[in-house]
Amino acid sequence: MQIAVLGTGEVGRRLASRFVEVGHEVVLGSRTSDNAAAHAWAGENNAAHGTFADAAVFGEVIVNATGGLVTKAVLEAAGAENLAGKVVVDVSNALDFSKGFPPDAVTFDGLGVAETIQRDFPQTRVVKTLNTMNNQVMARPDLVPGDHVVFLSGEDADAKAVTAGLLRDMGWRDPQIMDLGGISTSRATEQFVILWVHMNGGIGDGSVMWNIAVQRAS
Amino acid sequence: MQIAVLGTGEVGRRLASRFVEVGHEVVLGSRTSDNAAAHAWAGENNAAHGTFADAAVFGEVIVNATGGLVTKAVLEAAGAENLAGKVVVDVSNALDFSKGFPPDAVTFDGLGVAETIQRDFPQTRVVKTLNTMNNQVMARPDLVPGDHVVFLSGEDADAKAVTAGLLRDMGWRDPQIMDLGGISTSRATEQFVILWVHMNGGIGDGSVMWNIAVQRAS
Numbered sequence: 123m124q125i126a127v128l129g130t131g132e133v134g135r136r137l138a139s140r141f142v143e144v145g146h147e148v149v150l151g152s153r154t155s156d157n158a159a160a161h162a163w164a165g166e167n168n169a170a171h172g173t174f175a176d177a178a179v180f181g182e183v184i185v186n187a188t189g190g191l192v193t194k195a196v197l198e199a200a201g202a203e204n205l206a207g208k209v210v211v212d213v214s215n216a217l218d219f220s221k222g223f224p225p226d227a228v229t230f231d232g233l234g235v236a237e238t239i240q241r242d243f244p245q246t247r248v249v250k251t252l253n254t255m256n257n258q259v260m261a262r263p264d265l266v267p268g269d270h271v272v273f274l275s276g277e278d279a280d281a282k283a284v285t286a287g288l289l290r291d292m293g294w295r296d297p298q299i300m301d302l303g304g305i306s307t308s309r310a311t312e313q314f315v316i317l318w319v320h321m322n323g324g325i326g327d328g329s330v331m332w333n334i335a336v337q338r339a340s
Numbered sequence: 341m342q343i344a345v346l347g348t349g350e351v352g353r354r355l356a357s358r359f360v361e362v363g364h365e366v367v368l369g370s371r372t373s374d375n376a377a378a379h380a381w382a383g384e385n386n387a388a389h390g391t392f393a394d395a396a397v398f399g400e401v402i403v404n405a406t407g408g409l410v411t412k413a414v415l416e417a418a419g420a421e422n423l424a425g426k427v428v429v430d431v432s433n434a435l436d437f438s439k440g441f442p443p444d445a446v447t448f449d450g451l452g453v454a455e456t457i458q459r460d461f462p463q464t465r466v467v468k469t470l471n472t473m474n475n476q477v478m479a480r481p482d483l484v485p486g487d488h489v490v491f492l493s494g495e496d497a498d499a500k501a502v503t504a505g506l507l508r509d510m511g512w513r514d515p516q517i518m519d520l521g522g523i524s525t526s527r528a529t530e531q532f533v534i535l536w537v538h539m540n541g542g543i544g545d546g547s548v549m550w551n552i553a554v555q556r557a558s
Contacts, residue, residue, distance in 0.1 A: 332556035
């Protein structure tokens with residue numbers, strides 16, 4: 123599958139590398155075509171990079187790995203016409219560190235990032251996923267034992283099926299994938315990230331790979 | 341130990357019964373001394389009930405099991421002078437269903453319920469706990485297998501130790517008890533409850549006993 127990964131930070135590069143590793147074609151998108159991190163990544167991974175628009179034109183699926191605070195500007199740069207009809211897999215969080223630690227999980231007129239993407243780019247089919255864990259676990263769920271969980275939120279069943287397929291390609295198993303419902307449920311996952319930050323502090327120094335799981339009565 | 345449980349809803353009655361069951365003396369507090377639910381509970385459990393103030397005078401530990409939207413009024417009725425110096429175990433959430441489902445997790449000038457208790461009743465020692473699961477699991481953690489988790493948030497180490505002792509009395513084991521840090525961390529647990537609601541919808545019809553757990557790399 124042809125995948126555009128928007129964002130050259132740790133999350134974007136991690137996912138882009140993993141998608142290449144499992145056999146997908148990836149273009150890593152950034153603001154400018156001469157982005158040094160993207161260039162280095164493309165060389166190391168024998169893959170391509172380009173502007174957000176270049177990547178969006180290429181991608182059958184668009185993965186938003188930019189910070190949620192800049193996502194709207196990024197998708198405008200990618201071009202609504204290049205996103206129309208496509209699955210947008212949003213893995214972002216909108217964390218505001220301007221008041222120090224812990225950050226705030228920002229909302230926009232009360233909506234989360236994925237909700238605003240779906241509202242502002244109504245021809246896309248947005249699926250929120252993977253934003254409730256660190257990026258290593260996103261890409262390699264086998265780093266953590268057991269049936270730890272990844273959420274899906276979105277309005278379009280086909281888009282969720284495509285997204286679940288990409289999760290499976292990275293090693294996620296069906297019992298781990300929990301469909302929460304419509305795109306509005308993604309806001310709760312974005313707000314969860316502050317609890318994640320506190321839990322991460324309690325669990326270790328940030329180097330411990332972990333995720334939440336559901337324990338239920340048998 | 342002498343425990344005041346404030347609130348005669350399902351959460352308050354469940355915890356009050358469990359505290360009696362494991363050997364504590366309990367007064368169940370409500371707005372009026374002739375509350376029918378409290379009277380029935382006291383008869384069934386061979387325990388006492390009274391006004392919020394009656395309960396607060398009695399309790400060495402005060403458990404706030406009222407809805408977070410009314411907690412401030414309840415604690416004012418209990419009387420700041422009756423709460424001073426005591427451990428307040430806050431298990432509440434401030435859920436606003438006025439716009440339908442899912443509810444909003446309300447904040448007060450940006451603060452959560454437990455934070456506002458600590459701010460408005462500065463002579464209390466507030467510990468937030470148990471608010472991230474259903475009330476059956478709060479009182480009987482053995483309903484769910486494995487090392488599912490309960491959080492502690494608060495400023496006072498001794499108050500946390502007292503609270504952890506009450507958790508142990510109900511069956512919680514030390515590996516399950518995660519201290520998140522200061523009282524501000526409780527806000528993240530209150531915001532988590534919306535994700536909990538969505539997860540609960542995905543897990544079953546509300547009758548499935550479950551809780552979150554932490555899975556970590558060995």
